[in-house]
Amino acid sequence: MDFIFKVIVFHTLALIVLISVEPVVCHRHGNKWVGRKRSITSEKNGDLVADLAGQPDVSFKHYAGYVTVNETNGRALFYWFYEATALADEKPLVLWLNGGPGCSSVGYGATQEIGPFIVDTNGNGLKYNPYSWNTKANMLFLESPIGVGFSYSNTTSDYNDLGDDFTANDAYIFLHKWFLKFPSYRTRTFFIAGESYAGKYAPELAELIHDKNVDPSLHINLQGVLLGNPETSDAEDWRGLVDYAWSHAVISDETHRIIRESCDFNGNDTWSNNNCSEAVEEVLKQYKEIDIYSLYTSTCIGNSAESEDRSMQVMMKRTSNMMPRIMGGYDPCLDDYAKKFYNRLDVQKALHVSDGHHLKNWTICNMKIFNEWSDSKKSVLPIYKKLIAAGLRMWVYSGDTDGRVPVLSTRYSLSTLGLPITKAWRPWYHQKEVSGWFQEYVGLMFATFRGAGHSVPCFKPSNSLAFFAAFLLGESPPTARQIT
Numbered sequence: 069m070d071f072i073f074k075v076i077v078f079h080t081l082a083l084i085v086l087i088s089v090e091p092v093v094c095h096r097h098g099n100k101w102v103g104r105k106r107s108i109t110s111e112k113n114g115d116l117v118a119d120l121a122g123q124p125d126v127s128f129k130h131y132a133g134y135v136t137v138n139e140t141n142g143r144a145l146f147y148w149f150y151e152a153t154a155l156a157d158e159k160p161l162v163l164w165l166n167g168g169p170g171c172s173s174v175g176y177g178a179t180q181e182i183g184p185f186i187v188d189t190n191g192n193g194l195k196y197n198p199y200s201w202n203t204k205a206n207m208l209f210l211e212s213p214i215g216v217g218f219s220y221s222n223t224t225s226d227y228n229d230l231g232d233d234f235t236a237n238d239a240y241i242f243l244h245k246w247f248l249k250f251p252s253y254r255t256r257t258f259f260i261a262g263e264s265y266a267g268k269y270a271p272e273l274a275e276l277i278h279d280k281n282v283d284p285s286l287h288i289n290l291q292g293v294l295l296g297n298p299e300t301s302d303a304e305d306w307r308g309l310v311d312y313a314w315s316h317a318v319i320s321d322e323t324h325r326i327i328r329e330s331c332d333f334n335g336n337d338t339w340s341n342n343n344c345s346e347a348v349e350e351v352l353k354q355y356k357e358i359d360i361y362s363l364y365t366s367t368c369i370g371n372s373a374e375s376e377d378r379s380m381q382v383m384m385k386r387t388s389n390m391m392p393r394i395m396g397g398y399d400p401c402l403d404d405y406a407k408k409f410y411n412r413l414d415v416q417k418a419l420h421v422s423d424g425h426h427l428k429n430w431t432i433c434n435m436k437i438f439n440e441w442s443d444s445k446k447s448v449l450p451i452y453k454k455l456i457a458a459g460l461r462m463w464v465y466s467g468d469t470d471g472r473v474p475v476l477s478t479r480y481s482l483s484t485l486g487l488p489i490t491k492a493w494r495p496w497y498h499q500k501e502v503s504g505w506f507q508e509y510v511g512l513m514f515a516t517f518r519g520a521g522h523s524v525p526c527f528k529p530s531n532s533l534a535f536f537a538a539f540l541l542g543e544s545p546p547t548a549r550q551i552t
């Protein structure tokens with residue numbers, strides 16, 4: 069497992085951004101749209117993936133391609149959709165999003181975490197993932213926003229507008245246009261799931277859907293949101309990050325004390341306090357030595373000069389009032405395989421992103437997007453309240469060995485909601501083992517995954533699938549050992 073931090077200090081001092089992506093463990097082992105329905109339906113078949121290099125034989129269909137979200141400016145988002153392995157017509161539709169911002173849901177979610185085909189370490193093919201979430205639901209992976217993976221805009225200035233709102237708006241339009249291609253999913257039970265920075269994307273998109281649903285012609289059958297190690301509220305996330313580093317013996321008592329005394333994570337100019345900035349830099353410096361996304365697994369020490377920079381990436385960037393950000397989930401060793409695979413001409417042709425002659429440049433995370441992201445909601449907790457009040461199923465899980473969005477950050481965030489507890493803290497089981505603990509509140513469920521890092525399904529694929537199945541049913545995970 070590993071990944072890399074490299075420190076880049078930009079000229080001015082004020083914003084720290086630490087970059088992540090996903091662990092190696094995985095590897096190892098409106099109305100206006102409705103009118104055009106008929107003509108677009110036929111495009112679905114054009115998106116059928118028929119000859120993907122090295123793909124294992126499967127009985128379900130999968131589709132990939134572009135959906136134009138803005139014709140004027142020429143914006144198109146890339147998706148990959150896997151029908152459920154059986155009884156697809158009876159199963160819900162789940163949209164999966166990875167974060168960054170700027171990272172690919174195809175490169176991470178689909179091919180390293182929960183999709184049916186996992187990129188093999190030789191970079192030449194795919195292997196079947198028996199724990200794929202499409203055994204329980206129809207899974208839709210979206211590369212969002214423009215600039216991520218294969219998604220693009222023909223209008224350069226669009227890239228200056230990227231941010232949370234822009235992303236939610238384009239994803240919303242994407243859904244409606246996608247339903248035109250796949251009309252049988254138009255009224256299907258729908259869930260949004262994601263991890264890391266998608267902790268912001270998913271509730272934001274859910275809120276937009278909820279608001280637009282007042283118009284019956286735009287109604288989307290959204291039933292819930294599932295979030296893993298989600299960025300939620302900057303102040304709570306930071307407090308949790310430093311407290312977790314201290315409580316897990318990554319930093320000293322002294323460093324922790326300085327942070328407690330000098331960092332006002334709720335303020336607007338947290339990083340102008342040098343004592344605070346320097347102490348937080350010390351936290352990042354220590355994390356640079358290990359894998360912040362998975363504290364107790366080994367890091368991938370690169371053995372060749374072939375790949376760029378194999379040290380953990382920390383971006384120190386200083387702007388006036390933005391909170392430092394740390395990107396979600398990053399493993400350069402693993403990412404290289406995905407990069408190799410998705411930059412093959414035959415693969416791009418099979419996925420309908422290339423005509424077979426012109427190669428597109430695919431990267432797992434777009435660093436420019438990450439660095440220049442300016443519209444970021446400080447907290448999505450007000451959106452949680454709204455979605456809970458609307459009766460949506462809100463489930464939040466946390467791999468408890470992640471230092472990036474640690475379990476403490478999530479607990480601090482959730483505790484500010486002050487929700488009444490309906491089922492007290494208790495273990496949940498997967499087969500014979502305690503898989504983690506959970507607590508249920510009015511309108512929300514929180515669960516931990518014992519011994520899992522930032523991208524939980526990478527570490528606990530079988531447990532994750534069982535948990536996902538419980539989420540879809542809206543039933544608590546097993547509270548007793550399953551002895552067979």
Ligand SMILES: *[C@@H]1O[C@H](CO)[C@@H](O)[C@H](O)[C@H]1NC(C)=O
Nearest residue numbers: 137138139140141143226229
């Ligand atoms: C297309 O995008 C531009 C820039 O984001 C926006 O101003 C315009 O309203 C969009 N067009 C449509 C039809 O949504």
Ligand SMILES: *[C@@H]1O[C@H](CO)[C@@H](O)[C@H](O)[C@H]1NC(C)=O
Nearest residue numbers: 136138139141142143144222
């Ligand atoms: C972007 O421009 C290319 C080249 O002109 C064109 O083929 C493509 O359809 C455009 N994309 C969109 C979404 O309009």
Ligand SMILES: *[C@@H]1O[C@H](CO)[C@@H](O)[C@H](O)[C@H]1NC(C)=O
Nearest residue numbers: 332333334335336337338389
């Ligand atoms: C931070 O800035 C926002 C918007 O500019 C303002 O409403 C808020 O009062 C400020 N908070 C503090 C603690 O200064």
Ligand SMILES: *[C@@H]1O[C@H](CO)[C@@H](O)[C@H](O)[C@H]1NC(C)=O
Nearest residue numbers: 326329330340341342343344
């Ligand atoms: C920073 O720490 C030093 C040494 O403890 C202290 O003298 C100084 O007052 C602190 N500065 C701020 C702004 O808290």
Ligand SMILES: *[C@@H]1O[C@H](CO)[C@@H](O)[C@H](O)[C@H]1NC(C)=O
Nearest residue numbers: 428429430431433434435436
């Ligand atoms: C592909 O994109 C990356 C990131 O934007 C860039 O560093 C690299 O030079 C590009 N490669 C090619 C062949 O254009």
